[in-house]
Amino acid sequence: KIKTIKDLSGVGQALLGKLTEAGYSTLESIAVASPQDLSTAAGIPLTTAQRIIKEARDALDIRFKTALEIEQERANVKKITTGSQALDGLLGGGIETRTMTELFGEFGSGKTQICHQVSVNVQLPPEKGGLSGKALYIDTEGTFRTERIKAMASAIGLDPKEVLQNIMSIRAINTDHQIAIVEELQDIIARDESIKLIVVDSVTSHFRAEYSGRENLAVRQQKLNRHLHQLVRLAEIYDLAVIVTNQVMARPDMFYGDPTVAVGGHTLYHVPGIRVQIKKSRGNRRIARMVDAPHLPEGEVVFSITNTGIRD
Numbered sequence: 001k002i003k004t005i006k007d008l009s010g011v012g013q014a015l016l017g018k019l020t021e022a023g024y025s026t027l028e029s030i031a032v033a034s035p036q037d038l039s040t041a042a043g044i045p046l047t048t049a050q051r052i053i054k055e056a057r058d059a060l061d062i063r064f065k066t067a068l069e070i071e072q073e074r075a076n077v078k079k080i081t082t083g084s085q086a087l088d089g090l091l092g093g094g095i096e097t098r099t100m101t102e103l104f105g106e107f108g109s110g111k112t113q114i115c116h117q118v119s120v121n122v123q124l125p126p127e128k129g130g131l132s133g134k135a136l137y138i139d140t141e142g143t144f145r146t147e148r149i150k151a152m153a154s155a156i157g158l159d160p161k162e163v164l165q166n167i168m169s170i171r172a173i174n175t176d177h178q179i180a181i182v183e184e185l186q187d188i189i190a191r192d193e194s195i196k197l198i199v200v201d202s203v204t205s206h207f208r209a210e211y212s213g214r215e216n217l218a219v220r221q222q223k224l225n226r227h228l229h230q231l232v233r234l235a236e237i238y239d240l241a242v243i244v245t246n247q248v249m250a251r252p253d254m255f256y257g258d259p260t261v262a263v264g265g266h267t268l269y270h271v272p273g274i275r276v277q278i279k280k281s282r283g284n285r286r287i288a289r290m291v292d293a294p295h296l297p298e299g300e301v302v303f304s305i306t307n308t309g310i311r312d
C-alpha cells in the first residue's frame, strides 16, 4: 500500500531527492501538482510525472465520492472516552480517530492531565470506551508523569504496569527534534498498528521559544503547519487519534475580546480537526468549550480533574 512518496513506483533514492528538493515532500503535494510543473521542477520526464501524480491521487483516494460512501467512511471513526461523560458528549462521543484534536488553554488548565487520561483509556477494550490500543507520547515540556498514569490506570481497574508498558514516551528537545520524531512515526506505526493514539504535549512550546519575534513568524507558521499536517495524515492513514496541546497565555494588556491568545497564532486554524478550549473554573472544576469542529455544535461543559483522573 502506498503511504509515502517512497512507495510510489519507480521512486528510488535519486528521484526522492529530486522531488524533495523541488518542494514535493508529501503525497498531497504530488497529487495536486500539474504534470508540467512537476516534470520541470524535478527534472523528470512528463510521463513519469503523470504516472506518479495518478498513483498519489489513487493512494489518497482523491476523487468524487457519493455522499453514501462518505457516510460509510465516517461510520468507521472510533472514539476514546476521556473519563468524563460531559466532555465525551461535547466531543460527540470521545476523542475521535482519523482526526487531530487540539486542546488549548492556559497553564494549569488540565491539558496534560487529559493527555495522560486518554493514553490510559485508549488501552481499554471497545466496550469500555477504548480501542485496546497503545499510545505514543511526545513530551516537549517534561511533564509526562508515570505516577499519574499508574493512578489513572488503577482507578479504572487496569494493571498499572501493563498500562505503562503500552505507552511509549519520548522527550523532544527542540523543534528540529520534534519534527524528526514525527517524520519517523510513519515507520514505527507501520510496524505496530496497535498504536491508536499519538499525543504531542505541547505542539507549540518549542516553536514559540525558537521562533519568537515578528520577523520569524512566517517561518514558524510554515514549519508548524507542515508538522501538523503530517500528524493529521498519520491519523487518517492509520485510523488513530492525535491529540496536540497548545498553551495560550493570559494577555493582561488586552482589555476587551478574548483575554487569551493561542500561541500558534492562527496557524492551527488552517489545519483540519477539532479545537477545544480548556478554562479554569472553581477548584478542580474545568470548563471545556468546543471552538470549531466541522460536525459538532459549539457548546461548553464542566468536568473535573481528580486524583484518579478526568471525571464529571
Ligand code: ADP
Residues within 6 Å of the ligand: 105, 106, 107, 108, 109, 110, 111, 112, 113, 114, 143, 284, 305, 306, 307, 308
Ligand atoms: P496544563 O497542561 O494545561 O498546563 P495540567 O494538565 O498539568 O495543566 O493540569 C494541572 C492541574 O491538574 C493542577 O493544577 C491540578 O489542579 C491538577 N492535578 C494534577 N495532578 C493532580 C492530582 N494528582 N490530583 C488532583 N489534581 C491534580
Ligand code: MG
Residues within 6 Å of the ligand: 111, 112, 113, 141, 143, 201
Ligand atoms: Mg501541560
